[in-house]
Amino acid sequence: MTDSSASPSGVRIQLDHVSKVYPGSTQPAVDDVSLDIPAGEVVVFVGPSGCGKTTTMRMINRLSEPTSGKILIGDKDALSIKPTELRRSIGYSIQQAGLFPHMTIRQNVGLVPGLLKWDRKRIADRVDELLDLVGLDPGQYADRYPRQLSGGQQQRVGVARALAADPPVLLMDEPFGAVDPITRSSLQDELLRLQSELGKTIVFVTHDFGEAVKLGDRIAVLGPKSAVLQYDAPQVILSNPADDTVAGFVGSGASLRQLGLLRVKDVELRPHPSVHVDDDVESVRNVLADSEFDWVVVLDSRDRPVSWVRESRLAHAADVASVAESLDVVSTQSTLEDALEAILAEQHASAVVTGSGNRYAGVVTLDTLIDAITRLRDEALAHTPAGEAVP
Template structure:
């Protein structure tokens, strides 16, 4: 099989070495002597105020913007002066405006880079279907549509699929969710994290939103003017030990609440709720409700998917079908969601909890305030242990 048609490309490490960009007529460089190492298979987020040079730094990696000086290494190979077009075909790129070609179908958009690389028609078709399925879009329903027939969130998913079409080891993402409404944005972030857990690419992600950086990043580089690194570390380290006042100010207030974005639903012990099935006998459902500590019962369909919340009064309404009484069970999160996401859903829930479902939307358990408080207590205990450890470390003689 040709190298360009291998089934999977491994993630690539990146090293930026003294990368600098000067524009003619400007007294100061846009990016000044940026050096950083990006490990293979991680999401590294570049975040900073407007004008910090984060997008310029990103675009120099695939040389959409040519650096004035410095070097770029991908898996140890110096790519600073290789053919720029060939380099870009090895790197996936996703932007806020998506940039889909309006006159091409979704399949043609996704298959564009593989066509340029000389893939055969069958392999391109298989890859298109594989990627549409991966981003949660049924191939038979979407491959022949045009971009104008999709919602903003769907177009963004296609943009991600196109970026992955040739299975690049590296993805560059420039505020990909910035122009989308908050609800769709949160869903796409969660979908993106689920996707990364499967593909394990190296991803460099630009955002101006510290909350998004904390949620998505394995590591975060907080950039000051001219892309000077104020701190480059894990989200937890940045939240618990800001390197300086600039970082502390950029994080802003509510660092403890932001730390809920560090914990995933899959990593906490779920609580359980009293449940029943839509086709259960009403007397059986009433008995289950009476034996529980809850004021309502969660009804599941035949596939174990949450459908309705019902209370004792709802169960007495014998003239109405169970799928029409009570309240819809809509406040749901998947295991890869953060506790911050779960807390947001809990606020909208009429019963004060978020329902945890798997990828097939089958009921797994619930997250409530007890879950969140346990996680906060564990974070506090972990912070106290680190502080005690740091306090007893010997101080080296100068």
């Protein structure tokens, strides 16, 4: 769920009684769908495989032509615009990035601006700007080929390419579905950060309800033929699912899932001692001696957390790096659900948090999350009519 501080650069999208019947089929793949997608919001289509959610999204940029109905993008009828012209004005990001393997990263990101006849300097400047925006150093990555990047890095490039011509609308078809869970969470955080700066209108397709809760300003829960079962804010769907089918998507433990509605930036971070990786062992021991803790966060030269060290391993250590242990971090854009997963995975029972520039910001503890769950439950009870149970 976004908290955009930017003025929306996106535009409203309206689907008005849109249907799709494939040639040779007697049954529609999408049947009479109407949706109003506000400018500058992230709207997530979630539903089971084969329900038509991808087809519905692809009709917005006419990669799948509607059989009937009307689609407005801003104040323009999408069906009155040439398909190639329409697609160049709408960003599109798919699973496994869809990069051209024979092109460098610079060429991939600059593809649409090139088709739009931007001059070379403008394209080069835009590519550098976008790579930096998605967390990839242009000097390090621009001249590489996709095969030389990790899956998560390729997805970042895919998002950069989709944003290259500064489109008002971004369509994303399960873009993070093919990466590991830790990378996926990081990419979700990055998308939320970008959206807070850019204010695009984003239509995002997923089968993962947890991802929908994390990313969506609104969620459209779709059934067969893209029937809209419920279209509302995540907190409304979590607390008041429209029917048993929607309740099945929400699943058990809805109170716990509401941790996906809160960001790490919404709770108070606890300070925790930190050192730098090139500090000598004696100074690290002194830091710990002056604190109540038996472990310390290790930072690099740019104050980014890279590892942690427990006091018991410092007794005979020659340097900090030799006894440092790997560390998974969450960002201030992460959800409290992400933080809980990190806490349960770490031996020090805390989640280390990064803020602006991926710099160390503090830690979140289990006590903080328990307080947040209690507060969410109290709020739910306060808004629940007498006699109804809180999920």
